Amino acid sequence: MTKVAAVMLAMAVVFPIIGQDQASAYSWTRNLQEGSNGADVKELQIRVAGWAADSASRTFVEVDGIFGAGTKAAVKRFQSAYGLTADGIVGPATQAKLNSLEAGDGSTQNFNFSEFYSGDGKGFNGGKVGAATVKENVRRMMYKLEAVRKKAGNTPVQVNSGFRSLQDNAAAGGVANSQHMYGIAADIVLGGYSPTSIANIAKRSGFSGVIIYSTFTHVDSCAEYPYGMQGTWYWP
Structure with missing residues (x-):
């Protein structure tokens, strides 16, 4: 191994290359469900805001960090649309799907x-x-x-x-x-x-x-x- 190659390998170990998906993935640290509250609930509400209703309805998902009935209903619609178990509980599978809609610069997939x-x-x-x-x-x-x-x-x-x-x-x-x-x-x-x-x-x-x-x-x-x-x- 050349000296240059050795240095590059050492740098890769100390500073691992992070892929776009890894860099952008939101760090969900717990399951979320009705009754949860906090900054992670607020981020969840932002991401399921487009699932506010089943039909034309003057309603939106309140981005307040409080996991209430409206947030749960939006989560269930999101889960159903993406082929997940529509139980309103934001566990690993739902979190992974939410993160799949991210892009590395903070925008979204599409x-x-x-x-x-x-x-x-x-x-x-x-x-x-x-x-x-x-x-x-x-x-x-x-x-x-x-x-x-x-x-x-x-x-x-x-x-x-x-x-x-x-x-x-x-x-x-x-x-x-x-x-x-x-x-x-x-x-x-x-x-x-x-x-x-x-x-x-x-x-x-x-x-x-x-x-x-x-x-x-x-x-x-x-x-x-x-x-x-x-x-x-x-x-x-």
Whole structure:
């Protein structure tokens, strides 16, 4: 073994190479069930938020860290959709499935942060909240969109517009308090699905703002956030 090879081997032992899945996997340290509470319950709620209802329903999964009846029902829907035992208990099998939807950079399996960047090249900057808040809001929305994708037979979701800076929103003709400027809204298209069909899926996936346009569907989570429309359901 050459000296260089020996050094490289030593470095690999001290600093093991971590795969993307290993780096991103959330560290579940216990089984979760109704009555549990804590930061891990909050993360669970973010990940099952798209399974809020069986049919069009003005309800969403409260991200409060308290595992109540609503969270349990969402977990059971998630489990059923992915072929798991639908018992509402978040054990190793459910945790593994939840982690399989992650990506190494904190996004999700089927969505990239760049898909939601402002159209004027500002990334997540220049909105009505800071870039870090926008990124976290987008991450939460991704999990809802993963549910929409799954409910549509794993049909890819095209994001026409995600976050918008104030300037980008003005250029797009957006309303003054557009939820796009907070990173909690997206205009989406699914191949083979009409805007109305997409809206019907979104209405059972925890989205409180659902607007049907001629060529796309707008979805947002306005009722959950204190951005001027908290508690409001807008399903015209």
